[in-house]
Amino acid sequence: MKNHAIWSGFNFRLKKSCETKVEVICSNDCPWRAYASWCQTEDAIVMKTLNDRHTCSRSARNRQADYKWIANHFLENFRMNNYWPVGDMMREMNHKFGITVGRTTCYKARSTVRKMLQGSLDDHYHLLPSYVAELRKVNENSTFKLLLDTDTPNSQVRFRRLYICFESLARGFLEGCRKFIGLDGCFLKSEVKGQLLSAVGKDGNNQMFPIAWAVVEGENEDSWTWFIELLIQDLGIAGGIGWTFMSDQQKGLGKAMAKLLPNAEHRNCAGEKRIVRKRDLFSDSSDQLCPRIRGLLEENRLKSRKCRLKYAGHYQFEVMIFGDGYVVDLRARKCSCRYWALRGIPCPHAIACIHWIKDDPENFVSDCYKRDMYQRAYHMAIPPMNMRNMWDEDELTYVFPLVKRQPGRPKMRRRVDMVERFYLNHQGFTNKDTPK
Structure with a gap:
């Protein structure tokens, strides 16, 4: 009917x-x-x-044409494209049936279809122990830590935290990346909220390299301490000497870092895995430098043409450019502008001096940006795993964590730090223009 x-x-x-x-x-x-x-x-x-x-x-x-009818009618469309845009759905209803459907109805239809195809939130949390068991089966030396909360009303077993670190990623980072780790956390926009903590490095092409991540109940000193303790075990970081960590002033992270890694440098910033595709970066190239680093080096090489230098002996130079002066020491691989020391790539002042001694600037680039180190970072693969129809079933019943509503009216926009606020005000933006 x-x-x-x-x-x-x-x-x-x-x-x-x-x-x-x-x-x-x-x-x-x-x-x-x-x-x-x-x-x-x-x-x-x-x-x-x-x-x-x-x-x-x-x-x-x-x-x-309610959301249930739309969900059943377009089930095959969603099976082929789980992220079918709502706007396309509205246009299809108007083109095929000549009727107008509201955007909210289409959003509810898409949510209903996802539950039909992927299962409900309860089903997903119930599968977590089986999922972790399957991960451990195919990744024997990797770390998968599932933390459950049993001290709950009605003796229900609820999810609390999940930590994941693949052995291939940990070894790839240690063998092919610098001792630099960025730590960050972000909100999860699901029904049960929570936060995602992550640790990433920088590969030889100056791109992000995933190391480990975790889903926790919230961002605080206890959750960050738990995450960093597991990260220290996986990477073998003893005390933090020689390591640099960067974060964005997350809640409780500073105290956790001071307690667990007192000797590490900690700095605050102001602002589908692609492992297989990255592994093939040098498949059609014989260059010994990563593409992005080659681009930066060539850019600095062009700027070096405007430098004027004086040789002071012992591979030390005084370099002048646009009225400014810098001191370059090629043996120590230093320039007073600090670009070379911070990035590991010769600055324009250093390249002018390298050309003066008739050498190639490529020989003075840090080894972490070269072909061998990059390939070491991606030489291991993450083993494939079976789908859930092949997982071992768990006899216990697990439920998702309790949703804790924060006091007060929910905020619609994120908090902006002082540096970003200064930039937005300088560009003429007001508080209402703050990005979400």
């Missing part, structure tokens, strides 16, 4: 409805009427009366 109403473009309403009979009439009080009741000989509900003549006009809004 719904399909007929939607295809014909007319609304109807129920006049009578019970287990054995149903009667529907047109919402606009025109003669259209349909009556069906139980037929014992057919063992089914059979149409007994149908007046298929409408005297009212076609409606662009159809109440029968």
Whole structure:
């Protein structure tokens, strides 16, 4: 009946409805009427009366096209594209049926389809122990830590935290990346909220290299301490000597760092895994430098043409450019501008001096940016795993964590730090223009 109403473009309403009979009439009080009741000989509900003549006009809004009907009708579309845009769904309804559907209805339809195809939130949390067990089966030396909370009402076992660090990523970072780690946390926009903590490095091409990540109940000193303790074990960081960590002033992270890594440098910043694709970066190239580093080196080489230098002996130079002066020491691989020491790539002042001694600037680039180190970072692969139909089932019932509502009115925009606020004000933006 719904399909007929939607295809014909007319609304109807129920006049009578019970287990054995149903009667529907047109919402606009025109003669259209349909009556069906139980037929014992057919063992089914059979149409007994149908007046298929409408005297009212076609409606662009159809109440029968609710989110449940849309979800079932476009199930195959979502099976092929789980992220089918809501705007495309609205246009398809208008093109195919000639009716207008609201954006909220389409969002609810997409959420319903995802539950139909992927299962509910309860189903996903119930599968977590089986998922972790399968990960451990195919990644024997990796670290997967599932922390459950048993001290809950009704003795329910609830999810609390999950930490993941693949052995291939940890070894790749230690063998092919600098001792530099960025720590960050972000909110999870799911029904149960929570936060995602992550640790990333920089590979030889100056791109992010994932090391470890964790889902926790919130960002505080206890959760960061738990995350960093596991990270220290996986990477073998003893005391933090020679290591540099950068973060964005996360809650509780500073205290956790001071307690666990007192000798490490800690700095604050102001502002689908691609492992296989990154591994093939040098497949069609014989260059010994990573592409991004080659680009920076060539850019600095062009700038070095404007430098004027004086040789002071012992591979030390005084370099002048645009009225400014710098001291370069090629043996120590230092320049007073500090660009070379901070980035490991010769600055324009240093390149001018390297050309003066008739050498190649590529020989003075840090080894962490070269082909061998990059390939060492990505030489290991993350083993594939079975889908959930092959996982071992767990006898216990696990439920998702309790949702803790924060006091006060929910904030619609994120907090902006002082540096970003200064930049936005300088550009003429107000508090209402703060990005979400």
